[in-house]
Amino acid sequence: MSKIGVFYGSTTGDTEELVMSLAAEFKDYDIDIYNVNSAAKEDLESYDNLIFASSTWGFGELQDDWADFVDVVKEVDLSSKKVAFIGTGDQDMYPDTFIDAIGIIYEAVKDSGAEFVGQYPVESYDFNDSRAVVDGKLIGLAIDNTNQEELTAERLSEWSSDLF
Numbered sequence: 001m002s003k004i005g006v007f008y009g010s011t012t013g014d015t016e017e018l019v020m021s022l023a024a025e026f027k028d029y030d031i032d033i034y035n036v037n038s039a040a041k042e043d044l045e046s047y048d049n050l051i052f053a054s055s056t057w058g059f060g061e062l063q064d065d066w067a068d069f070v071d072v073v074k075e076v077d078l079s080s081k082k083v084a085f086i087g088t089g090d091q092d093m094y095p096d097t098f099i100d101a102i103g104i105i106y107e108a109v110k111d112s113g114a115e116f117v118g119q120y121p122v123e124s125y126d127f128n129d130s131r132a133v134v135d136g137k138l139i140g141l142a143i144d145n146t147n148q149e150e151l152t153a154e155r156l157s158e159w160s161s162d163l164f
Contacts, residue, residue, distance in 0.1 A: 004031040004164060005047035007039055007073075008054065008086075009065035015055045015088050018143055021153070022051070022086065025160040036069035044076045049164045050114075052105050052140075053086040060097030060131065062104050070108050079113030084163055085140025091127040092147050099142045103131025106139045118163050124151070 004026060010016035016035070023031055034043055044050065052073075054063045062070065085106060087099030106116070119137040125144070132139050141159040143152055 002029075002048040002164065003046075004029050004049045004051065005044065006031060006033045006051045006053065007036050007044065007069070008033070008052075009036045009063035009069065010055065011057070011063055011065075012055075014145060015053050015063070015086075018086065018088060018145075018152075018156075019053050022053075022156055022160060025156055029164070035065070037065040039069065039072075041072050041075055044073060048080065049082045049084075050078075051084045051086060051118075052102065053088075054101040054105060055088040056094065056097060056099055056101040059094065060100035060104075062101045066101060066105065070105055073105070074108050074112075077112075078109060081114050082117050082164060083109065083114040084116070084118035085132070086143065087132055087138075087140060088143045088145070090146045091125055091142075091144050095126075095128040098125070098127035098130045098132075098144075099138070100131040102140050103133070106132065106134070118159060120155075120159060124148075 087102035
């Protein structure tokens with residue numbers, strides 16, 4: 001069984017809490033969790049399966065720690081890896097930039113040769129625009145605990161069930 005490396009950035013703790021909940025969904029896997037503020041290129045290289053998790057700040061900006069770490073990710077050979085994304089955000093307050101951060105990370109690595117997994121339908125969300133929408137689907141799981149907290153556990157379970 002392949003190991004999973006989860007790399008997250010969290011300023012207020014919401015994304016960190018989400019990642020810990022996600023780890024419970026992968027209880028049958030060997031999973032390691034890294035805050036990107038202390039992760040290194042070598043950490044990324046040791047996994048076949050990667051999950052990148054980030055909140056979106058301001059009007060469509062990367063979380064501060066990811067702003068530096070995205071350049072590290074671009075240096076890694078992802079061609080033999082599966083990559084999934086989780087974004088946290090507020091679709092009511094920021095309907096034009098909802099979970100843009102994972103879209104920014106995706107844009108940085110989309111030509112890396114990685115196999116991107118975990119796309120998610122947009123139908124159960126209500127936002128205007130997002131850099132995380134590619135070909136009519138979200139590139140990963142979107143979590144909005146401000147407006148749809150009651151759906152978080154179900155979404156995590158559904159999304160993670162066939163991911164790797």
